[in-house]
Amino acid sequence: MLIKYKKSYEKFAMGLLSFMPKEKEIKVLRNTMKNYETDENLQLFLWKDEEIIGLIGIQISSDFIEIQHISVNPSFRKQGIGKEMVRSVKEQYPDKELKANEHTESFIEKC
Numbered sequence: 001m002l003i004k005y006k007k008s009y010e011k012f013a014m015g016l017l018s019f020m021p022k023e024k025e026i027k028v029l030r031n032t033m034k035n036y037e038t039d040e041n042l043q044l045f046l047w048k049d050e051e052i053i054g055l056i057g058i059q060i061s062s063d064f065i066e067i068q069h070i071s072v073n074p075s076f077r078k079q080g081i082g083k084e085m086v087r088s089v090k091e092q093y094p095d096k097e098l099k100a101n102e103h104t105e106s107f108i109e110k111c
């Protein structure tokens, strides 16, 4: 189930974000989190089954949404969760086109 990020999930979110190659450095990671917390055009979602196991972060524009970050806990990969998160985010914004950025495009193309 896709849930909206809130501050109490910060540690889970940072852990998941750090699996993205660009987010390895703690300074970069903190800055990314700050952007998601302060910029209203950026939205962070988590994927929760019994626990939080995935993250997807998007930038919302007038006619499209761009997937900025996507990550799944390594123990739960290759079970379709990544694709399910992309599908669920698209469902939240049915009128907008879905795009990727340079850091997410290889997986999004696969979806």
Ligand SMILES: CC(C)(COP(=O)(O)OP(=O)(O)OC[C@H]1O[C@@H](n2cnc3c(N)ncnc32)[C@H](O)[C@@H]1OP(=O)(O)O)[C@@H](O)C(=O)NCCC(=O)NCCS
Binding pocket: 019, 020, 021, 070, 071, 072, 073, 076, 077, 078, 079, 080, 081, 082, 083, 084, 103, 104, 105, 106, 107, 108, 110
């Ligand atoms: C990318 C990621 C979110 C996919 O999550 P997932 O839950 O395993 O994805 P799904 O189970 O829905 O899909 C698995 C498929 O995606 C493929 N895949 C995984 N990572 C990929 C990548 N970086 N680029 C393209 N395809 C990728 C798998 O090889 C698998 O292919 P198959 O169906 O032909 O076997 C996960 O591998 C991850 O967290 N990676 C680290 C973070 C990252 O690099 N994110 C940016 C990705 S561009």
